[in-house]
Amino acid sequence: MIVLGVDHAAQLVAREDRPAVLAAFLDRAAPDAICIERSPEAFARNDFYEFTYEVQDVVVPFARERNIDVCPFDWHPSTEDAQLGFGMDLEAIPEIRPIRGFQQFLTFPEPAQLHRTLFHADDPHNVTRSTQWSLTPAARTAQDLPRRLFLYRTFLQAKRIAAAARAHPGGTVVVVVGEFHKRDIDAVLADEPGIVVVQPSSLGAPNDADVHQRELPAYRFAVASFNLLGRQAETGNRDDAFLRETVDALSGSGAAAEVQLLATRLDLLQGRISRAEAIGRYRQIAAIAGEARFTWTGVKDIRRLDSWFDPFGNLSVRQRAHLELARESIRAGRRAEADRLRTALGGELTARQRRQLDGYWPLLAK
Structure with a gap:
């Protein structure tokens, strides 16, 4: 089991994490199945999150071209539950998107984001901020739903990934997931019988020739x-x-x-x-x-x-x-x-x- 943590769509700004690098890494991993961050119900409709460029434009075409199983594993609350907890449908796009805040246009304004590498999330120090947030309850309990939902969602993601692994006994399964989820997913899978978690960086980065071939x-x-x-x-x-x-x-x-x-x-x-x-x-x-x-x-x-x-x-x-x-x-x-x-x-x-x-x-x- 290889859990690759990504920053959604950052492949579009970071040379060392560009789409061809991801494709070349998947070639090197030679997976029997690839798990993607979308719910099974949405994936069955060929429906993806807008901003998960790496999923719908790199990973899924790569898998389909090679007849590799694609296993969607995400979970999200129902529209009714989202309305109850947040007062909105979390996937509804406003007619005019805001310049800042939830549902804003995606940008990468920090210079460090241009230098991201494929294995950025393998280093726990690179995701310290999100880890600390997930472990720290909000000052007011009534405002703690986002954190609690994140933890619940990530746990169910891990369980669906484990089910995908059991469906491919003895095989290699690559998981492509937002890097904030990687820590908990690794931890849950480590306790699953029959699953061996291997860090992506242990496979080594693709060389220039392999990346060029995948452009x-x-x-x-x-x-x-x-x-x-x-x-x-x-x-x-x-x-x-x-x-x-x-x-x-x-x-x-x-x-x-x-x-x-x-x-x-x-x-x-x-x-x-x-x-x-x-x-x-x-x-x-x-x-x-x-x-x-x-x-x-x-x-x-x-x-x-x-x-x-x-x-x-x-x-x-x-x-x-x-x-x-x-x-x-x-x-x-x-x-x-x-x-x-x-x-x-x-x-x-x-x-x-x-x-x-x-x-x-x-x-x-x-």
Whole structure:
């Protein structure tokens, strides 16, 4: 049993923890089954948490390609119980996501997050803060539900993982789970008869050749889109060399307009081109993009405008070029031009998406 603790979607910002590294590690582990952090009921509907990029975009495709059993193991309270305990449906996404707080757009603002490695969670010191929180009751008992629910959820996760292991006697089972759960899962499984827990780091990190072999254009598009189009770009926290290498590697992918847009955004953020040059490029991209869509968006509900990391994630490449043109027009003080673009763009969207466009539009000025 190998329990790999992850920071959900951090593969998109950390070079040494990038998607191909995870895929190469799974190759090295050669599992008979892979356990993923989603409930069996949701997985049966092919339904995943929005933000678990590593699950739906790396682990599950990897397993299906090799006919490896996938064992969902998560547990969460019913909608009714969540309403009773928290006063809300924990999986309901607000029409306009908040900038901060629960259900906000996911970003990684801390420089240390760019240097995360695959085996980060193997070191208990790296998860000390979450461990201490889980062991410390809230000052007021009435406010202790999140901690108690976390412990209960993690215990049931471990029991479902143990059941998956029993279904594969003598086999290797890899568990991919949020790192905060790893400590308790390891402890529960250690007491399960017939299960031997092995730390992921004991297998060793994949070498460069193995990682290179596992690189896919889909991984690179995801890295580029998350860092350049989503709210991550506004944090200023990025690995410029990693992103340059990623975008350059996409130049022969065939998605010309999309790659040009990503390259323009990167050049502008890195100060390689002026705002005026970027505006000219965006106009050219809009003219050639046609109906092209982005290779990867992370959008779960196509009726919405946004994704879990990008307020405007469900736009086409042409529409996105116009949006970026509006962003730079606003910052250049050309509000009338931006308003014209906003009106034209809104005319192509549904009423719901148009309301979200209006709600998120002020973010372009920040």
